Amino acid sequence: MAELPATPLLDDLEKGPWPSFVTEIKNAALHKDSCKDLLGQLERSYREKIGHWKHGGIVGVLGYGGGVIGRYSDLPKEFPGIAHFHTLRINQPSGWFYTSKALRDICDLWEEHGSGLTNMHGSTGDIILLGTTTDELEPTFKALTDVGFDIGGSGSDVRTPSCCVGPARCEWACYDTLKVCYQLTMDYQDEIHRPMFPYKFKFKMSGCPNDCVASIARSDMSIIGTWRDDIQQDDAAVKEYADKGLNIQRDVVGNCPGQCMEWDGEKLTIDNDLCRRCMHCINAMPKALAPGKDRGATILLGSKAPIVEGALLSSVLIPFLKIDNEEDFKDLQALVEEIWEVWGEEGKNRERVGEFIQRVGMANFLEAIGLEPVAEMVAHPRENPYVFYNQGDDEEEDK
Amino acid sequence: MAELPATPLLDDLEKGPWPSFVTEIKNAALHKDSCKDLLGQLERSYREKIGHWKHGGIVGVLGYGGGVIGRYSDLPKEFPGIAHFHTLRINQPSGWFYTSKALRDICDLWEEHGSGLTNMHGSTGDIILLGTTTDELEPTFKALTDVGFDIGGSGSDVRTPSCCVGPARCEWACYDTLKVCYQLTMDYQDEIHRPMFPYKFKFKMSGCPNDCVASIARSDMSIIGTWRDDIQQDDAAVKEYADKGLNIQRDVVGNCPGQCMEWDGEKLTIDNDLCRRCMHCINAMPKALAPGKDRGATILLGSKAPIVEGALLSSVLIPFLKIDNEEDFKDLQALVEEIWEVWGEEGKNRERVGEFIQRVGMANFLEAIGLEPVAEMVAHPRENPYVFYNQGDDEEEDK
Amino acid sequence: MAEATKRVTDIGPPHYEKFLPEIIKKNYGTWKYHEVLKPGVMVHVGESGDKLFTVRAAGARLMSIYRIREIADLADKYSGGHLRFTSRHNIEFLLTDSANIEPLIAGLKEIGHPIGGIGNSISSIVHTQGWIHCHSAATDASGVVKAVMDEVFPHFEKMDLPGKLRIALACCLNMCGAVHCSDIAILGVHTRPPKTDFATVNKVCEIPNVVASCPTAAIRPVTADGNRTVEVIEEQCMFCANCFTVCPAMPMNDPDTDGISIWVGGKVSNARTEPQFSKLAIPFLPNNPPRWPEVTSAVSNLVELWAANARPFERMGEWIDRITWPRFFKMAGLEFHPEHIDDFKHAGLTYKRSMHLVR
């Protein structure tokens, strides 16, 4: 193996306290020519202030329509090791839990079949195996399934779902995020592997409104835990926080969006009817307060990044849904599939479900999927008087 | 004069504590045939649940393009007294101040030339002389000018400006609303009387952010008083309010949108740098607090009712403008005229200035009227990354 | 004489100074504070120490000259002939002598003008023409206003509310009452498309203007029986009547399907919270003259609900924002319909994009 290329600019990024990706590439470059060329090309990008990758091509493994991102250098002569440099997206386990053994399995197969570089993880949540040739795709896939892993989503399919650590380690999880994530992933293997939608569809599950997987901002369907009974409250523990210096009036009560707390210096009173389940007071006093016991999830729909019609946050579709047993789960799936059917049929090419709803209107969308509107779906009722009164409904309206 | 028509439905509205418009029409009907017919037609509307007026026609006084609303009954045979029943809009004095003499002058001329019915006032602010024939328009106008009054706006012109009571009776007036209202009205007589714009243009002046003429919601240009130094504060008087039972912590401090007040039970501290000049604390304690002494106005642009493109509130154009002397006033007028020029040239037919700005974009509008953008003009900077970077401005941006 | 008949134009309104009482001229711009003495009566105190008493009486707005003369008489008797009207069409007598307050109030009572509307009360309803004068009206204005004010009258006379409550009425979507920012807005609505008079359109209107007038592009030019005319795509019509405004051949009024919608939670002042638009509470109530019982009871229920539950200073919309809209619907016993969900330009921003939900 020849020596590493000179990378004076990149070398600077080996300094400093934060772990260095340059060091990582160099480590890999000691074993892999592709990484040496990657270093070389990247140094050139740093010098020229421009990337050197061509527009992706369509590559993949047999029978799958997604999960591999084709990538080619625009300087293949100079950097032949990365003439092809495709990425595989590997479906991570729920909650990103691993054993050292599982990680080693992946390292081993990637040592054999690819660049030895990864992203742990991609921003959708997959394990990213970063860089291999077209020829190695099938063998990599075989090696993967041998150790029990499978490829995730890309293209106009269901993207690899992801979830927060949830009940595995968090006292606030209001439903089993890992299980729901796993079950949806398994039930929608076909939809993950074979693009059949107008555009991508992402699921993300957070166990409570803290939303530790940013699902409300980054998934077409956001499933976020919540509760509907009273906050569990331990008065003695509240007092302890106060005694230890927490300014309950200013920093807890004063920040409550429901304006539904009172603190008299001794006792905290919560008007649970007006609690918005924002989590703030619970976050501030984890030993004293906890979500109620009647737990479930809110289903929200439609978030995405700006392309094409502007960024969206998910909005409430089902204010409260129990997801405790098989039956609850079937309800959720029925909803999902109803949505896919309507969007699949009427969505335009490259139109995310959120954009679709923006285009056809929430009320029409609800009618199409057969869901009754409820006040929880809107931040506030309409301000403009341009109402499409339903001309058949006179009697009803007059009531 | 014949007896009044039977009006069983309307008669019911003579009962009850609130002053009755039916009684008013009946009073007038004792003297005026037109009002008798108005009663008759209105009773019929009440029976049939539908109005009986035809689409307005264009009528007016010589040389004026606005100020008269043509109106014709659709049942002229049955109600000949209101076959023509036009309205005159009379420009009210600033602040709706009158003497009994002035009111009597108007009553007298309207007794002679019209129905004897009025609105005191119309919702733009004019005195409304409700109902006369085409023939009487010119004589009414003559009689009006004889007693020193003139017609107001209608159609695509400057509408009759109106203002709050301001310095005449309010301790919070931050500029002279009556004077500014009067001066603009006088300087724009031509624009008020001769429609020459794409659509109507309304001015409303409020002396402080309480906005007692609803100018932020109802005028193309809203001129609202404010201040920029510290709130004037009388600590003893604050204490008095507290002693008399005002819950300063909960109801004043707790409602401050700037979250910039502190109350320790004895002393109120305001962080005036973060005060949003909302008026709340001053409203709550008028004897203890008052706007600062460095007073002026904010100029906002664009509010209107929903037709056509949706309702708008005015938005900030000039965060703070002194309007103390002739020179300040000229600045304001220069701004107004610049806006009229741009909107007059590029506005579409029936496009209010607010809709025009919505269409062309605030930044483009500012450039056209030659005003530098400032952060006060927006609630927040853009959220979407679709930035039209100015391709000539590189150096500046790179700075 | 010849000179005297020369036509005078563009003189504008009389200068306001002519109408100001001495005490105002003297204390102009130097008022120090005010105090509400009792419902309908307040005093403004100048830095000079001068006191100006204001008595506010209900305005009928639609007034005959005979009534105005009575009012002028009262002003002559008690306020040196000085009075003004307010931005909500009430009448304010400007007194310097507090001894005149009670006699004035008695005189007002005699002619049927109660006093009130100051402070935390309901003031007059800003409103429009209705069947009295406008061709566009989907409901009457003055009649509904009279019926509602009779109903909520105690709150005009007393100051027993958490804050100010502003009601406004407009008889069609043109919203001449600018009801769009009111605590409670009463809005006349059509609920059926225009009944186009196909044969006349071409004669009385400019077809391109008619087509352009429609905010939802529901109108298209067509040729029927050799005539150039227009056609309305009915599913696309949301009954705004803007086509009728520009073209008489597109009438909208209908005795059975016209009615009233109720909107809540708007405000204009900047006090505490920023100005807000009103939001749809009740999509449709029928026109039932002379007293519109469905409307008066709906308004009255909303007022009482707010009065019983809001905190001091909290306007209707501020209260609802605190308790959230779903809870408001529940408390008010209102049903949530598809009509409540916005579907105009910025509709997407009104969807609930957070987990802030109450149970």
Place this chain on the structure above:
Amino acid sequence: MAEATKRVTDIGPPHYEKFLPEIIKKNYGTWKYHEVLKPGVMVHVGESGDKLFTVRAAGARLMSIYRIREIADLADKYSGGHLRFTSRHNIEFLLTDSANIEPLIAGLKEIGHPIGGIGNSISSIVHTQGWIHCHSAATDASGVVKAVMDEVFPHFEKMDLPGKLRIALACCLNMCGAVHCSDIAILGVHTRPPKTDFATVNKVCEIPNVVASCPTAAIRPVTADGNRTVEVIEEQCMFCANCFTVCPAMPMNDPDTDGISIWVGGKVSNARTEPQFSKLAIPFLPNNPPRWPEVTSAVSNLVELWAANARPFERMGEWIDRITWPRFFKMAGLEFHPEHIDDFKHAGLTYKRSMHLVR
């Protein structure tokens, strides 16, 4: 043997239970509370009384298998082989024996992985591919992230901030890092229209798709030299690169005019306030590899300004909302440019429609 080579598909990921340590299986769903013991270390206590210690180490995200093996070694040594990654790409070791905490931290230090990111600190920067792997990138990702994290590193290691601070980076407007709801977002931007390869468009792309891809309708089909191709109306282009995403013949990358914009005040959690989008703070900073000094100093200034002025629990956007945007611009020494004023679909709603202004 023949059977063994049968192609296996659609098996999905391994079941997570296989990877959970015993203590988690036992206390699954019954954790009682947690406590942050020190920066980078927390304990979760079960109703059972069991204690699970978590040590969080900085993730490099872009890691070689050699590094991962070292991490696996540490897990074997101190956490029974159990570890996980976080949603922000950090590494969490799951320990049952508190005695292992310090040795693990020492081991991590040795291999260059500092611990931190828990509580009121800056965690790892969610980011994307940049020049490492993407054709679309207007800037690099990993390099900018490394430079910024080196700069703000003390706030990763300490918990000295008013609240959490989340930074994210995306190298183009596709925003794979979903930076749109971050306290501080670093966004790669193009600032020039595509350099259309007129001759090729027709060959490599579907012209209707290209035309449809443009959010501002800046692309129109034309015929040039007898070829069907497309033309960009440059004044209408806002450089989103969506045309390039669907068509390689519309390249955007440019060494001189590509760069970085900075956005602030977004959040995702529902704690206290609702989720919010980030807003534009700095329209453009140049690409200056390897350390992007303009970007690191801009970010660091914003962090320090917030840290010095915000109240406890107040996220960046919550703080700015309290002090208002104009004041934030002043305090941060930022200039306000026309670029800051929105001009996309809902722009009108971002204009300041109230008098709530600070001086």
